[in-house]
Amino acid sequence: MSKTRLAPYFHPTQIVLVDDDIDFLGNLSLQLEADLPYLLFDSTEKALAYINDRDDESPSRQRFFRLEDEQEGRRHVTLDTDALAREMHFTNRFSRISIAMIDYAMPRMNGLEFCRRIRDPHIKKILFTGVATETEAVEGFNDGVIDRYIRKSEHNVYEHLNRTIRELQHAHILETFKTAIDVFDIEMPPLLGDEAIAELLGTLRSRYEFVEYYMVFNPAGFLLIDGDGELYRLVIVDELEQQALVDQAAALGAPAECVRLLRSGENLLDPAFMSRAQNVTSDAYRHWKSHMRVAECINGARNYRWAVFESDPGEHGMSRPRSTFNRYLEWLDTMGYSLM
CATH class of the missing domain: 3.30.200 (Phosphorylase Kinase; domain 1)
Structure with a gap:
């Protein structure tokens, strides 16, 4: 299944940004590209509870497959295009969390410990780090605790960040999908x-x-x-x-x-x-x-x-989805800060 380059669907997913410096969070929100959905948290406890409490809302990854027949103990499983069509009508699809991004130097719980406590293994983790904590970030990356680390002081940091977020949003959905197809004997389109x-x-x-x-x-x-x-x-x-x-x-x-x-x-x-x-x-x-x-x-x-x-x-x-991405962004603009 490693040859699969694309998931059969993609939609934007939510990014959780965590930093105890509210001014930094405010500036960061202005630097993100306008169509990236995010929520801001200045507390690691609130952010972690928000992420882990949403585990039960994740739909079954097997929903995209259909068992056509079973002969001589061999299952013939196909991609269910009807299920793909239904995916765009799930009203909560944009609120599924794909990325958590956190500063390393946080009170009570540093960024690496925060990432270790995220239960969903498919959520991508980005660590913001300074010069003094870069060694810890490298170790966290090598140990698989985080997926990327970005230096706050690096040149063009926000351009790098926007590009990384888009890459990891796609990687999140693709890896979630591939986790499901790995259990089936199925030839992908x-x-x-x-x-x-x-x-x-x-x-x-x-x-x-x-x-x-x-x-x-x-x-x-x-x-x-x-x-x-x-x-x-x-x-x-x-x-x-x-x-x-x-x-x-x-x-x-x-x-x-x-x-x-x-x-x-x-x-x-x-x-x-x-x-x-x-x-x-x-x-x-x-x-x-x-x-x-x-x-x-x-x-x-x-x-x-x-x-x-x-x-x-x-x-x-297929009919147009009633829950659109632009409406979701409007909701985030009015409700997002209330979760901090």
């Missing part, structure tokens, strides 16, 4: 093991400003969701999958020009439009041109073509 697909999602994040993604199939790709809950459908197909789309369009009575453009590999048709065409009259393809996009190439473990389509609510069998 090739897209999740291809570094080129991970890079593509990173590129599209800035272009479409999406904050969540969820894997979908028929055809393969991802549902992208921005901070306001707007949906985009990323289609990614290899040569065989592209041919299947051509055959499907031809079987549904698509015009010859439409089929020709699809067969050339230079264009892709909105899968939601093709789905609707199965249930309407023969003139369903009358407006097909407005639902076609130029396909871009990406060369990874396979040669892929991809395109992004805007999605209306209800398309692809």
Whole structure:
């Protein structure tokens, strides 16, 4: 399972920042990128209680898998795309804690001891350290107590911090997912093991400003969701999958020009439009041109073509999430400090 580069879903998760210097916490909150959800604590006891009391809220990691059949003692387990679709409707998904970041020099309990007392092994730990405590930070890192340490005095410290947080948010979800798949005999979709697909999602994040993604199939790709809950459908197909789309369009009575453009590999048709065409009259393809996009190439473990389509609510069998990330950030702005 080590070949899995991507989890089949991602959504922002909560960061807990702990420091007894309230002025430092206030300045730190101004330096974090605006779309990073965080809570501030000036007490190690309050922060640790908050983190550990939320253990029971973590959903089962096995929820993304479905047992198809069992023959000769061998289980055939598949990725449950319906479960992935349900994930974006969990109202508490953004409040799941992925990262705890704490200053080393804290009263009553230093930062390393705080990290040792966090019960959830999947929560990533970042230690803020000064020159005098760097040796302890290195030992904590080598012992696996913390995942990163950052010197408060280093050049471009906040740029480093923002980059590290984003990296660890993804690592948290991926490792949580891989913990589940390690107990199953399951072949993961090739897209999740291809570094080129991970890079593509990173590129599209800035272009479409999406904050969540969820894997979908028929055809393969991802549902992208921005901070306001707007949906985009990323289609990614290899040569065989592209041919299947051509055959499907031809079987549904698509015009010859439409089929020709699809067969050339230079264009892709909105899968939601093709789905609707199965249930309407023969003139369903009358407006097909407005639902076609130029396909871009990406060369990874396979040669892929991809395109992004805007999605209306209800398309692809999925509705917009009612709990959006921007609404969650608004809640943090009004309620976050009350937990200190």
